Amino acid sequence: MFQPLKGLKVIDLSQVLAGPYATYQLALMGAEVIKIEKPGEGDWTRVLGPFPDLIARRMGLGYMTQNADKKSVAINLKSSEGIELMRGLIAGADIFVENFKPGVAERLGLGFEAVREIQDQIVYCSISAYGQTGPLSERPAYDHIIQGMCGIMKTTGTKGSGPTKVGAPYIDYATGMNAALGIIAGLREVERLKKAVHIDVAMLDTALMMMASLATQHLSSGWLPEQNGNEAWSASPSSGAFETSDGMLMLAANNDPQFHLLCAALNRKDLSADSRYASTAARARNSGQLRRELDEIFLTRPAAEWELLLAEWKVPAARVRGLEEVLAEDHIQSRGIISSMNIKGDTDHEVFVPGLSFLANGVAQSPVNIPSALGADSDAVLTGLNLSPEKLAELRKSGVIG
Secondary structure (H helix, E strand, O other), X not given: OOOOOOOOEEEEOOOOOHHHHHHHHHHHOOOEEEEEEOOOOOOXXXXXXXXXXXXXXXXXXXXXXXXXXXXXXXXXXXXHHHHHHHHHHHHOOOEEEEOOOOOHXXXXXXXXXXXXXXXXOOEEEEEEOOOOOOOOOOOOOOHHHHHHHHOHHHHOOOOOOOOOOOOOOHHHHHHHHHHHHHHHHHHHHHHHHOOOEEEEEEHHHHHHHXXXXXXXXXXXXXXXXXXXXXXXXXXXXXXXXXXXXXXXEEEEOOOHHHHHHHHHHOOOHHXXXXXXXXXXXXXXXXXXXXXXXXXXXXXXXXXXHHHHHHHHOOOOEEEOOOHHHHHOOHHHHHHOXXXXXXXXXXXXXXXXXXXXXXXXXXXXXXXXXXXXXXXXXXXXXXHOOOOOHHHHHHHHHOOOEO
16 A cells, blocks of 8 residues: 555644544555544534434544544543643654644644644644734634635626635645645655744635636736636637536637647537637637537537547547536546445444545555544553553543543
8 A cells, every 4th residue: 555654643633624634644645643532522523414323423424534544532632631641642743733723722732832842853733724823813714714715706606696605615625635735745844854843734825826827817917807607717719618408518629729629529620710710819809709609519419429529539528517427437436536434333334435636556545444433542542651541541530531
């Protein structure tokens, strides 16, 4: 297996999506991830999902999506004994991840300065809505709040629809991937300089970097994006969304070679020979007329037929699919980026979770172990701190661990 992080230990204090997804990536690459949760409650996502029996066990699908291959240790961070346990765990760790509001980790005694005093060659990653610095740093937020803040909603939808949120919490997951990238870069820096590194990851920063081309154009020229619905950002009349006889087709024929291939595929070489459409500039000047020609053509056949035909001609195109359709595609199955786990209980469930979003040496990397029940690994992990069974029982009775 692809295990570049094998032998590294991660202390994960993050909750919900962005932070847990970051540490999930590390776990899939071989790191030992110890997830610290509140006794009796755990990560909020443990009670999210469609299956009541899993929610009753605090093993909801909302949690399973990004917490396989991790160990769960329940520690009360508001107790002095709990913080002392954390100090013991940090001493043997390589990576520390938290997604509290800025200032909370410091108040707990687990800020960067305190942690690097314990382990002076640690990668400390803070994940927050707006970052550890700046006028907005102490504000809380979730994915949809950042979508409203970052400008993406005013570019999504049509002119008549008003601002529209993207349909998935993509900023959360992109922030998690961004954090994983920062952590891995931090590991190399620690190796190079032999001192701790603080990685500051913000959801808003991530969102803006995902809109880099828009931000660059606006800041450099004053240009502002408009809501273009399903049309391509290229504004080419031979790109974007086209209605077919049974659904929508997305098409990209932006440059001259692509346009000529499109015309050949449509058996309309007369269009590519027409002086009105002979170049990108000419097509832009006569976009309305060309678009009407193409609209009429695409209405004559189903989207699936157009997709196959255009693929044969190497013209980028895809039928617009629902989630259930794309997940059923043979291509997705062949890539292996989603795997199944069997969760036993009163009712057995086959649960499908993501693996790494890339293949390594041609092989998909999937989780080996199902997510741990809340506190299931507390004894095993804390025994490594030389705590006796009697001491563990005492800590459990007092509510310090769970």
